[in-house]
Amino acid sequence: MPYTEQTVQTVRPWSDKTFSFTLSRPQDFAFASGEFVTLGLKREGKLIARAYSIVSAANEPELEFLSIHVPDGPLTSQLVHVQPGDSVWLNSKPTGSLTLDHVKSGRVLYMIATGTGLAPFMSLVRDPATFTRFDQAVLVHSVRTEPELAYRAELESRMNGRFHYVPTVTREPFPTPERGSVLFQSGALAERLGLPAVDPEHDRVMICGNPEMTREMTDALKAAGWTLTNHRGVGNFSTELAFVTHHA
Numbered sequence: 001m002p003y004t005e006q007t008v009q010t011v012r013p014w015s016d017k018t019f020s021f022t023l024s025r026p027q028d029f030a031f032a033s034g035e036f037v038t039l040g041l042k043r044e045g046k047l048i049a050r051a052y053s054i055v056s057a058a059n060e061p062e063l064e065f066l067s068i069h070v071p072d073g074p075l076t077s078q079l080v081h082v083q084p085g086d087s088v089w090l091n092s093k094p095t096g097s098l099t100l101d102h103v104k105s106g107r108v109l110y111m112i113a114t115g116t117g118l119a120p121f122m123s124l125v126r127d128p129a130t131f132t133r134f135d136q137a138v139l140v141h142s143v144r145t146e147p148e149l150a151y152r153a154e155l156e157s158r159m160n161g162r163f164h165y166v167p168t169v170t171r172e173p174f175p176t177p178e179r180g181s182v183l184f185q186s187g188a189l190a191e192r193l194g195l196p197a198v199d200p201e202h203d204r205v206m207i208c209g210n211p212e213m214t215r216e217m218t219d220a221l222k223a224a225g226w227t228l229t230n231h232r233g234v235g236n237f238s239t240e241l242a243f244v245t246h247h248a
């Protein structure tokens with residue numbers, strides 16, 4: 001049985017669409033920062049489980065997650081009601097393609113997230129190892145409304161000469177209204193941060209977000225000469241979908 005019963009420690013709502021929660025961490029649960037795992041709830045003896053990126057860095061004592069609330073979603077319509085002390089079932093096999101080993105070391109690591117696609121990048125930003133592999137790290141988080149800027153205070157407090165956090169809000173007035181993918185591809189992102197013009201020779205990109213943005217940016221990077229990490233080898237950019245779209 002690869003699932004173990006874990007206990008909810010804390011719950012933190014961010015917006016009407018998003019919330020975070022922490023779970024107890026089994027002693028033998030090992031993962032690399034940036035990975036995802038499957039977790040779920042048992043209802044009437046049946047497990048409803050979904051993939052979740054781990055927000056915590058690999059060395060943290062608890063496991064933290066950032067969740068969407070889909071009102072008619074089989075899991076999240078129920079997960080949104082969990083309270084400290086409740087049980088959540090956790091799979092023992094984390095995996096994923098947004099770890100430090102999924103891109104070559106380099107000059108600047110650009111992390112481009114939409115929505116809950118922020119989760120794996122929180123893990124990387126919290127992990128000091130990220131800053132041993134890269135001189136600089138840039139995280140762009142694009143959301144529709146300002147309350148969806150989860151972890152904003154933490155990310156702002158982590159900003160320093162080597163870490164740059166760029167929040168963008170696309171459906172409300174906000175100083176930066178563009179999506180991260182647009183800012184990155186136009187060159188405006190590097191320029192605004194005073195970083196050298198982006199160069200696949202030196203810089204690396206990780207993308208996590210909605211399927212359309214991820215696909216668009218993957219195509220654009222490939223066309224510009226970037227190499228996607230896959231089973232054939234480690235390239236200079238890597239991606240993960242933050243969710244899968246089900247077509248009725």
Ligand SMILES: Cc1cc2nc3c(=O)[nH]c(=O)nc-3n(C[C@H](O)[C@H](O)[C@H](O)COP(=O)(O)OP(=O)(O)OC[C@H]3O[C@@H](n4cnc5c(N)ncnc54)[C@H](O)[C@@H]3O)c2cc1C
Binds near residue numbers: 069075115246
């Ligand atoms: C590799 C991977 C990692 C994931 N990591 C996370 C994570 O860290 N946090 C998280 O909340 N979800 C994450 N998801 C999505 C998650 O697995 C579930 O889809 C989500 O929890 C909703 O579950 P549900 O049963 O309520 O609805 P589902 O039936 O799974 O989804 C219903 C519909 O809701 C939409 N949707 C689902 N998830 C999201 C989302 N995160 N953002 C926007 N729209 C969404 C899609 O249109 C989907 O078709 C991840 C998915 C994958 C494949």
